[in-house]
Amino acid sequence: MAGQEEYDYREMWGSLGMDVEAHDGLLAAVGQMYGDMFLTQGNRPKSTSYLDFVASNIHSGRIRELVEGREAGDPKKVVGSFCLYVPEEIISAAGAVEVGLCAGAEWAPEEAEKLVPRNTCPLIKGFMGFKLASVCPYIETADLVVGENTCDGKKKAYEEFGKLKDTFVMDVPHVRNEDTRQQWRNEVKRLAGRIEELTGQKITEESLRAAIKLANQKRLALKRLDQTRAADPVPISGLDCLLTIQAAFMDDSVRLTGAINDMAQECEARVEAGEGVAPKGAKRILYTGTPMAVPNWKLFNIIEKSGAVVVGEECCTGSRYYKDLVPEDGATIDDMLNDIADRYLNIQCAIFTPNDGRKEDVLRMARELNADGIIDCSLQFCTLYDMEATGMELAARDAGIPYMHISTGYSADDEGQLKTRIEAFLEML
Amino acid sequence: MAGQEEYDYREMWGSLGMDVEAHDGLLAAVGQMYGDMFLTQGNRPKSTSYLDFVASNIHSGRIRELVEGREAGDPKKVVGSFCLYVPEEIISAAGAVEVGLCAGAEWAPEEAEKLVPRNTCPLIKGFMGFKLASVCPYIETADLVVGENTCDGKKKAYEEFGKLKDTFVMDVPHVRNEDTRQQWRNEVKRLAGRIEELTGQKITEESLRAAIKLANQKRLALKRLDQTRAADPVPISGLDCLLTIQAAFMDDSVRLTGAINDMAQECEARVEAGEGVAPKGAKRILYTGTPMAVPNWKLFNIIEKSGAVVVGEECCTGSRYYKDLVPEDGATIDDMLNDIADRYLNIQCAIFTPNDGRKEDVLRMARELNADGIIDCSLQFCTLYDMEATGMELAARDAGIPYMHISTGYSADDEGQLKTRIEAFLEML
Numbered sequence: 001m002a003g004q005e006e007y008d009y010r011e012m013w014g015s016l017g018m019d020v021e022a023h024d025g026l027l028a029a030v031g032q033m034y035g036d037m038f039l040t041q042g043n044r045p046k047s048t049s050y051l052d053f054v055a056s057n058i059h060s061g062r063i064r065e066l067v068e069g070r071e072a073g074d075p076k077k078v079v080g081s082f083c084l085y086v087p088e089e090i091i092s093a094a095g096a097v098e099v100g101l102c103a104g105a106e107w108a109p110e111e112a113e114k115l116v117p118r119n120t121c122p123l124i125k126g127f128m129g130f131k132l133a134s135v136c137p138y139i140e141t142a143d144l145v146v147g148e149n150t151c152d153g154k155k156k157a158y159e160e161f162g163k164l165k166d167t168f169v170m171d172v173p174h175v176r177n178e179d180t181r182q183q184w185r186n187e188v189k190r191l192a193g194r195i196e197e198l199t200g201q202k203i204t205e206e207s208l209r210a211a212i213k214l215a216n217q218k219r220l221a222l223k224r225l226d227q228t229r230a231a232d233p234v235p236i237s238g239l240d241c242l243l244t245i246q247a248a249f250m251d252d253s254v255r256l257t258g259a260i261n262d263m264a265q266e267c268e269a270r271v272e273a274g275e276g277v278a279p280k281g282a283k284r285i286l287y288t289g290t291p292m293a294v295p296n297w298k299l300f301n302i303i304e305k306s307g308a309v310v311v312g313e314e315c316c317t318g319s320r321y322y323k324d325l326v327p328e329d330g331a332t333i334d335d336m337l338n339d340i341a342d343r344y345l346n347i348q349c350a351i352f353t354p355n356d357g358r359k360e361d362v363l364r365m366a367r368e369l370n371a372d373g374i375i376d377c378s379l380q381f382c383t384l385y386d387m388e389a390t391g392m393e394l395a396a397r398d399a400g401i402p403y404m405h406i407s408t409g410y411s412a413d414d415e416g417q418l419k420t421r422i423e424a425f426l427e428m429l
Numbered sequence: 430m431a432g433q434e435e436y437d438y439r440e441m442w443g444s445l446g447m448d449v450e451a452h453d454g455l456l457a458a459v460g461q462m463y464g465d466m467f468l469t470q471g472n473r474p475k476s477t478s479y480l481d482f483v484a485s486n487i488h489s490g491r492i493r494e495l496v497e498g499r500e501a502g503d504p505k506k507v508v509g510s511f512c513l514y515v516p517e518e519i520i521s522a523a524g525a526v527e528v529g530l531c532a533g534a535e536w537a538p539e540e541a542e543k544l545v546p547r548n549t550c551p552l553i554k555g556f557m558g559f560k561l562a563s564v565c566p567y568i569e570t571a572d573l574v575v576g577e578n579t580c581d582g583k584k585k586a587y588e589e590f591g592k593l594k595d596t597f598v599m600d601v602p603h604v605r606n607e608d609t610r611q612q613w614r615n616e617v618k619r620l621a622g623r624i625e626e627l628t629g630q631k632i633t634e635e636s637l638r639a640a641i642k643l644a645n646q647k648r649l650a651l652k653r654l655d656q657t658r659a660a661d662p663v664p665i666s667g668l669d670c671l672l673t674i675q676a677a678f679m680d681d682s683v684r685l686t687g688a689i690n691d692m693a694q695e696c697e698a699r700v701e702a703g704e705g706v707a708p709k710g711a712k713r714i715l716y717t718g719t720p721m722a723v724p725n726w727k728l729f730n731i732i733e734k735s736g737a738v739v740v741g742e743e744c745c746t747g748s749r750y751y752k753d754l755v756p757e758d759g760a761t762i763d764d765m766l767n768d769i770a771d772r773y774l775n776i777q778c779a780i781f782t783p784n785d786g787r788k789e790d791v792l793r794m795a796r797e798l799n800a801d802g803i804i805d806c807s808l809q810f811c812t813l814y815d816m817e818a819t820g821m822e823l824a825a826r827d828a829g830i831p832y833m834h835i836s837t838g839y840s841a842d843d844e845g846q847l848k849t850r851i852e853a854f855l856e857m858l
Contacts, residue, residue: 117815119548149603152581155782156816169782171604174578179615180600183608353584353598383812386546387585 009060012067016140023135026107027059030295037301041237043277045266048240050259054247058294062251063137066097070143076199080142082127083150084316084347085172087340089326090192091146092253093211095201100249101145102136103127104293106410115160116153121381122409123293124157131164138250139165144198146191148172150351151384168194174351181345188341208336212326214253221260222248222322228267229311230369233276235267238287238310239300240277245317246294283308283429286371288362288392289406290379291316296410299377302419308426312369314362320347323361350384358388359395366401372429373402375422380409402429438489441496445569452564455536456488459724466730470666472706474695477669479688483676487723491680492566495526499572505628509571511556512579513745513776514601516769518755519621520575521682522640524630529678530574531565532556533722535839544589545582550810551838552722553586560593567679568594573627575620577601579780580813597623603780610774617770637765641755643682650689651677651751657696658740659798662705664696667716667739668729669706674746675723712737712858715800717791717821718835719808720745725839728806731848737855741798743791749776752790779813787817788824795830801858802831804851809838831858 013020034055066078077096079086082103091098106122108129116128130136139145147158147169158169171187173180196202225244228235244263248256270276285308287300292315300310313319326343330336348358366374376392378385389405396403404425408414442449463484495507506525508515511532520527535551537558545557559565568574576587576598587598600616602609625631654673657664673692677685699705714737716729721744729739742748755772759765777787795803805821807814818834825832833854837843 115819117812117818119810119815120812149782152780152812153816155603156779156813159783159816160819171602171609173600174584174603175600179612183612186608350585351581353578354588381548381812383546383549383581383810384585386548387582387588389546390544390589 007060007064009064012064013137016063016067016137017134018137018140019134022133023059023137026105026135030105031055033295033297037297038239038243041239041277041304043275044240045236045263045270045277047259047262047266048236050263051240051243051247054243054251058247058250059137063141065252066099066141069097076201077143077195078138078141079195079198080138080145081147082123082154083148084320085148085150085344085349086146086170087188087191087344089208089211089215089340090188090203090337091195092214093203093208094192094195095199095207096143096195098146099138099142100246100293101127101138101142102130102293104296104410107135108133116157119381120157121153121290121379123290123379124153126293126410128157128161131161144168144194146170150349151382153381153383172349172351173345174353176345176352181342184345185338185341188344189337192337203333205333205336208333209328209330212328212330212336212340216325216328218248218253218257218260219322219325221257221264224264225260225267226312226319226322228264228271231271231276232284232370233274233278233280233282234284234309234311235270235276236263237277237304238285238313239297239304241310242292242297242300242313242317243294245313245321246292248321250294278304278307278309283426284311284370284372285309286312286314286362286366286369286374287318287377288314288358288374289377290382290385293317298410298412298415299375299406299408299418302415302422303375306419306423306426308422311371312365314358314365316347316349319361319365320349350388355388359392362392363395363399363401366399371401373404373425375404375406375425377406377408380407436489436493438493441493442566445492445496445566446563447566447569448563451562452488452566455534455564459534460484462724462726466726467668467672470668470706470733472704473669474665474692474699474706476688476691476695477665479692480669480672480676483672483680487676487679488566492570494681495528495570498526505630506572506624507567507570508624508627509567509574510576511552511583512577513749514577514579514773514778515575515599516617516620516773518637518640518644518769519617519632519766520624521643522632522637523621523624524628524636525572525624527575528567528571529675529722530556530567530571531559531722533675533725533839536564537562545586548810549586550582550719550808552719552808553582555722555839557586557590560590573597573623575599579778580811582810582812601778601780602774603782605774605781610771613774614767614770617773618766621766632762634762634765637762638757638759641757641759641765641769645754645757647677647682647686647689648751648754650686650693653693654689654696655741655748655751657693657700660700660705661713661799662703662707662709662711663713663738663740664699664705665692666706666733667714667742668726668733670739671721671726671729671742671746672723674742674750675721677750679723707733707736707738712855713740713799713801714738715741715743715791715795715798715803716747716806717743717787717803718806719811719814722746727839727841727844728804728835728837728847731844731851732804735848735852735855737851740800741794743787743794745776745778748790748794749778779817784817788821791821792824792828792830795828800830802833802854804833804835804854806835806837809836
């Protein structure tokens with residue numbers, strides 16, 4: 001790990017072309033939120049100290065690693081993305097590293113609204129604002145951004161974003177059938193070609209197999225941690241688990257996987273000892289809905305500060321990230337690329353119609369994790385998740401599980417109202 | 430034409446399962462709008478009497494034709510759609526007829542909002558409301574609805590609409606490349622199979638060729654009418670041209686094509702004689718944006734009542750409908766189906782990324798039709814058109830053509846504001 005003391009990070013940010021003063025303001029605000037939301041939690045597993053490290057390191061030491069790594073040629077390039085549909089195995093097999101880009105806060109909305117409409121979802125407006133204001137070290141470090149057609153808003157926003165930053169857009173289908181599977185497999189191979197071109201390094205059978213194993217190990221660690229959350233009392237908070245997944249989009253895979261296994265091990269011991277982060281009998285919530293990028297911790301914080309605990313996340317910053325593995329026994333590069341494409345095509349993204357798999361996953365997780373209720377949240381102006389809420393509510397009702405839909409943005413303005421609504425929902429459970 | 434006097438249309442509507450009293454209210458409101466907006470126009474071409482006939486006949490005599498035609502087996506079935514992407518040639522070649530479904534007014538929003546979110550575009554909320562309140566004779570007459578994945582909202586709305594009505598959804602790609610062309614060609618063939626199944630009638634080389642010619646003749650008539658609008662004074666209003674296209678989605682193709690050719694002929698003579706529907710020198714507007722279904726005449730009425738004239742429509746209820754023909758020389762059924770698929774894939778729908786062809790079409794039409802300004806309108810909550818407005822505005826600015834973006838719904842509430850904004854825009858031209 002890069003030592004934070006001796007190194008001049010402000011100089012590094014400046015050399016990346018960032019607005020260092022504005023970024024100071026961002027770091028201070030996020031640091032304050034982290035203190036208020038995470039450090040006030042009682043009885044956290046000790047191994048969550050990793051998360052405190054991530055919170056302090058993610059815009060500094062981690063960026064230094066990426067910058068210095070690139071200078072040393074390992075990884076050769078940094079590839080940014082906003083979506084689970086961009087296969088990390090391909091990027092790392094070609095000698096680059098995939099990182100998630102900033103999109104979890106409102107930043108420079110007046111700048112973003114010059115390019116996207118005011119009633120654009122906060123995630124899209126967020127990444128446009130972060131880029132336009134030069135405050136995201138990941139966007140500025142990335143040699144290439146890989147976008148994806150997963151909703152109307154992102155699809156069109158990339159047309160403008162692509163003028164600000166070199167962007168390769170992957171075309172994700174709307175339906176699953178043999179034609180679209182073939183098209184998606186070709187799209188994945190098109191990405192492989194583009195990344196090889198970027199790094200000047202060919203994907204080999206060996207590098208691809210290693211990349212598949214590396215990603216699977218991370219997923220297995222996350223699944224292991226996930227399983228401990230079925231216990232009552234639950235050993236770890238939803239906030240800490242959410243940040244663990246968020247960290248997975250930014251931190252080094254090997255370090256991260258080790259840390260998650262440490263957390264899982266501690267949580268297993270806690271379950272054995274009947275030790276929890278919340279009292280036994282605390283109301284248990286399954287979250288489903290739009291992804292939550294750092295520092296969008298608002299909803300989880302309100303739920304858990306109200307005395308309940310989030311026991312699972314059916315979303316892109318949750319189970320969809322780690323649920324399915326890629327087979328490790330593909331015989332050739334082509335087989336492995338097809339296996340990767342097929343694994344990603346199975347993510348229950350709301351772009352697909354029908355998307356009944358999402359409903360099935362939510363009900364299965366609610367059962368397995370002993371959830372008392374489901375909270376389904378759409379980022380405001382997110383057509384896909386707003387529309388899916390109808391079917392989700394009916395599915396929950398049919399299964400006899402209390403359900404609540406929330407539409408919210410990144411602003412703190414509605415925290416009071418959300419708190420009132422969530423407390424009322426929890427009382428009803 | 431069915432005689433309107435002797436026939437009991439209210440009984441017919443009742444037998445279709447419609448809410449006859451609510452429908453009476455709808456007809457009265459639309460009739461009033463037609464009188465206020467269309468019949469107050471001065472110096473219309475005489476041949477627009479066809480449009481007055483359409484306005485009075487479209488929910489009565491035309492539906493009777495469809496119902497009686499179906500009883501007599503010609504056409505065997507009625508297929509409803511909401512989108513240009515559903516190829517009419519295939520439907521008519523298999524012995525059915527394609528009709529546009531009601532989506533141009535707010536109806537029973539409180540019912541629609543049980544299934545779709547409040548901030549859904551009015552077109553989607555409209556068709557859900559029309560179905561839920563049983564006031565659209567086209568929806569109730571249709572044996573099958575063919576939907577299409579052309580935006581996130583429609584895609585998800587069909588999941589609910591499909592529970593109310595037999596619906597077949599076509600998967601439209603987001604990008605144009607060889608993979609998606611192949612996928613779309615297969616999708617078009619899948620539709621052909623579904624319609625053959627519905628009618629019990631096979632598409633033959635002869636029936637498909639005839640259907641292609643019939644559709645092309647309609648398109649050629651519309652192009653011919655369109656060309657007369659380059660003249661100053663312009664021989665026909667934008668309102669009448671908009672209704673002509675709207676009629677094309679509902680009226681009999683042969684009758685309609687004859688009537689359009691009559692209008693075109695009269696307009697050609699008017700151009701020759703220097704006769705116009707608006708004075709020479711009236712400000713000329715090119716419309717671009719979301720489609721306008723009957724009776725969404727609000728914007729065109731405001732523009733033209735303000736003394737300007739709409740000289741062209743780059744939209745789905747405009748040039749996209751008739752601009753491109755299907756080749757008539759395909760040797761086999763398969764060739765013809767591919768030609769049809771390719772023609773439709775070329776429609777400049779905002780679902781595609783990039784969609785520069787739309788911008789090129791707008792600038793070309795503005796030039797050819799001598800437009801003084803462009804008005805780009807999105808139905809409210811339409812992400813795709815709202816997002817494309819940024820690029821459209823930049824393209825218009827680069828071409829030196831004044832541009833204005835409007836976002837509006839079906840309600841009359843904002844008419845005052847729109848009038849003020851449009852008058853200010855016209856003064857600037």
